[in-house]
Amino acid sequence: MALMLYQYIGIVIGIVGIIYTLLRFRESKMSPGMLLFWSIVWIVLIVFSIFPDATGFFANLTGIGRGLDVILILGLIGCFYLIFRIYNMIENIEQEITNIAREIALSKENMDRDDEKGKK
Amino acid sequence: MPRILLENQNNPESFDLIDKDIWVIIPAYNEEKIIGEVLEELFSRNMKLVIIDDGSTDRTYQISRAIVKDNPGRGYLYRHPINRGLGATLKTGIEVCLEKGADIMVTFDADGQHNPDDILPVCQPIIKGQADVVIGVRNFNDMPEVKKVSNQLMNLITSIFYGANVKDSQSGLRAFNRKVAIALDIESREYGISSEIIREIKRKDLRMAEVPIETIYTDYALAKGTNLKIGIKILVKMIRDVLK
Numbered sequence: 001m002a003l004m005l006y007q008y009i010g011i012v013i014g015i016v017g018i019i020y021t022l023l024r025f026r027e028s029k030m031s032p033g034m035l036l037f038w039s040i041v042w043i044v045l046i047v048f049s050i051f052p053d054a055t056g057f058f059a060n061l062t063g064i065g066r067g068l069d070v071i072l073i074l075g076l077i078g079c080f081y082l083i084f085r086i087y088n089m090i091e092n093i094e095q096e097i098t099n100i101a102r103e104i105a106l107s108k109e110n111m112d113r114d115d116e117k118g119k120k
Numbered sequence: 121m122p123r124i125l126l127e128n129q130n131n132p133e134s135f136d137l138i139d140k141d142i143w144v145i146i147p148a149y150n151e152e153k154i155i156g157e158v159l160e161e162l163f164s165r166n167m168k169l170v171i172i173d174d175g176s177t178d179r180t181y182q183i184s185r186a187i188v189k190d191n192p193g194r195g196y197l198y199r200h201p202i203n204r205g206l207g208a209t210l211k212t213g214i215e216v217c218l219e220k221g222a223d224i225m226v227t228f229d230a231d232g233q234h235n236p237d238d239i240l241p242v243c244q245p246i247i248k249g250q251a252d253v254v255i256g257v258r259n260f261n262d263m264p265e266v267k268k269v270s271n272q273l274m275n276l277i278t279s280i281f282y283g284a285n286v287k288d289s290q291s292g293l294r295a296f297n298r299k300v301a302i303a304l305d306i307e308s309r310e311y312g313i314s315s316e317i318i319r320e321i322k323r324k325d326l327r328m329a330e331v332p333i334e335t336i337y338t339d340y341a342l343a344k345g346t347n348l349k350i351g352i353k354i355l356v357k358m359i360r361d362v363l364k
Contacts, residue, residue: 098204098309102212105172105198 003050010049017042041078142243143222145213146171147206148230152178159187159195161236162228169195170220171230172213175203180230196220207306207313214301225301229292238333242295245329252326253300255286255318256293256333264337270351277351278315281358284322287330290314300326312354 021038024030030038048055048071055067064070144167148155162169171188173181181199188195198212210227217225224246226239238256245251260268271290278289294317296304303324308316321328 094309097202098208101175101200101202101204102208102215105200105212106215108199 007049007052011046014042014046014049017045141168141222142224142226142239143168143170143217143220144226144228144239145210145217146228146230147174147209147213148172148176148180148184149174149203149206149209150176150178150180151230152176152180152183154232155180155230156183156187158228158230158232158236159184162239163187163191163194165236165239167194167226167236167239168222170213170216171195171197172209172216173197173199174205174209175200205309205313206311207308207316210313211306214304218298218301222298222301224295224297226295227292232338233336234293235334235336238293238331239295242293242331242333245331246295246297250327251329253296253317253321254294254329254331255288256291256295257288257330258291258333258335260288262335262337274315274351274354277355277358278318282315282319282322284318286318286328289318291333293333308357310353310357311350312357315354315358 018039021030021035021042025032025035052067055070057067058070059065059067062070064073144162146155146158146162146169148171151158159169159171169188169191171184173184181197184197188197196216198216200209200212213227214225224243226243228234228236228239234256242254242256245254258271260271263271271288275286275289279285290311291314300321303326304317304320305324306313306316306320320326
């Protein structure tokens with residue numbers, strides 16, 4: 001079975017993805033849940049790259065015409081989901097930064113006044 | 121939403137004697153050119169000031185600090201280490217006022233667009249026990265056309281999303297009592313705070329009054345405040361609040 005170029009690219013991206021995921025997990029920068037999620041994503045990518053025909057099964061299952069379309073649509077939905085997650089994450093971080101900034105502000109004035117009392 | 125509108129508040133003879141402290145919250149971000157003048161004006165009127173510098177990168181903090189030191193016991197200066205927006209700044213100011221036992225709090229823009237003489241009229245409905253929160257209403261007819269349209273748009277948006285019809289939803293001059301300061305449940309970090317306060321007034325069924333105020337349109341003040349970009353940001357935030 002001669003592989004097409006896109007299949008090689010898919011396999012390489014999948015392997016790089018798995019290595020990167022494992023490294024992130026080893027450095028404790030990824031939760032076990034995310035390790036599982038990303039491992040599945042990359043393995044699925046590799047499997048579909050080696051056996052493109054396997055997508056036909058999902059195409060029939062979902063009623064979407066071609067196998068590749070199913071992958072693309074799933075990929076898009078996945079991307080949107082991730083953007084949503086990241087958006088919420090950033091929002092939370094922004095809120096936390098604000099809380100810290102306000103806390104610092106409130107404690108600084110008190111320190112300021114203590115200094116003045118000290119001088120007197 | 122119970123509310124009253126007092127047209128002739130600017131007649132000093134009708135003022136009740138004030139036995140309560142009035143605390144003025146001044147959120148300031150990069151206002152070095154004007155803040156000194158604004159603070160001096162307010163101190164000369166015997167107000168207590170809480171100045172929150174929202175991470176200014178100019179000399180706003182240093183200038184404020186010098187003036188606060190000249191008025192010991194009447195001014196309190198705080199500084200956010202980084203810029204966090206108007207909403208966060210007002211929240212810090214309210215927290216300070218509550219901690220220091222303020223009865224009446226007034227928010228007052230640091231850019232010199234408000235007339236310090238409007239503070240007492242705006243506080244009157246609260247002093248007289250007629251209202252818990254007062255919004256200073258700017259005269260839209262005096263506004264430059266772009267400002268007028270964007271403010272009317274913001275009123276419309278506030279009305280659509282929060283169901284609250286007010287004359288000036290984006291006004292920076294407002295007064296409220298302790299009860300309101302505690303009740304306010306606000307999250308916005310940016311300019312959306314103005315509409316959010318209106319939402320809270322409606323939601324918590326607070327007694328609101330609207331008092332006409334003067335706006336001083338210097339070239340300096342014109343360059344600041346709500347513009348179209350901020351308006352769009354507030355709109356996006358409101359849509360998200362509804363979808364939440």
